């Protein structure tokens with residue numbers, strides 16, 4: 001088998017060491033003669049696993065004590081519904097920054113539950129996507145929350161400066177860049193992330209919610225999405241996705257072994273810089289995002305015209321570089337280089353890109 005580097009946007013690759021550990025104990029976890037997915041979530045062994053995973057995540061992100069960490073079901077989109085339902089009693093409107101497909105998706109779902117205002121929107125300036133910065137005076141200080149997406153997975157747009165929403169709780173969809181760099185959790189009311197980019201298998205989501213926001217759920221909120229209930233039951237009101245939670249726990253341990261979020265952030269910056277440099281130095285590839293907003297997780301680029309796309313996809317697959325096709329809404333290519341992607345994978349990709357450009361000019 002040739003070495004494969006998987007650039008899938010999600011579900012994305014997991015660290016090889018994590019997969020090997022999971023494989024080694026697949027049939028016999030902790031000498032119990034059973035898989036971890038075959039035991040009760042209420043057993044003392046599983047509770048210990050769950051608590052360790054939560055603590056490791058808290059350590060990695062330095063989550064303050066006045067925040068609950070929930071392991072929820074329903075991925076990122078599950079939280080598109082859960083967030084407005086859980087905060088609706090604060091106020092019946094919410095403010096949004098639109099920076100791409102996922103923040104638009106969050107707005108669309110929220111508009112089922114409350115009024116929505118768009119405070120800022122991504123624009124094209126000199127051919128480059130640019131996101132306006134948000135200050136408190138732009139945000140309706142009476143709204144239930146202010147929502148944005150810190151990394152737009154589809155467009156490859158990352159927002160590094162945390163918007164200033166004044167006293168309005170800041171809610172962020174961090175699905176595709178959580179754990180990629182240090183963050184100041186105390187700036188946020190709710191942080192949520194679907195797992196399948198930087199945490200583990202799909203279906204699971206992580207929600208970090210400030211204690212004072214637990215009591216604003218509309219009465220119709222389904223119980224299993226209700227933050228206060230989830231917190232009361234240690235995220236086990238209903239049976240949690242036990243195997244996904246287990247794998248997430250292995251990923252957190254792996255991240256700690258790498259030196260934590262601070263260290264992985266340096267590697268991530270290096271990986272992204274290599275790839276953007278390759279794009280910028282060629283007159284063949286083009287990235288259309290303003291340098292301040294270029295994603296370090298999802299690098300999007302176009303070839304001189306779409307006629308080259310099929311050959312690029314075919315030849316890159318043959319070279320062991322998989323899943324580089326861009327999202328259908330954007331076209332072109334997208335290389336997703338989350339935490340698990342080793343720098344060797346990025347080197348292999350840039351070498352392929354240089355060679356492809358030479359041959360197809």
Ligand SMILES: *Cc1c(COP(=O)(O)O)cnc(C)c1O
Pocket residue numbers: 010074075076077078102149151152153173174175176194195197202203
């Ligand atoms: C993948 C993704 C989602 C959707 O996650 P699902 O688990 O498919 O619901 C939401 N937001 C962002 C930023 C994503 O990258």
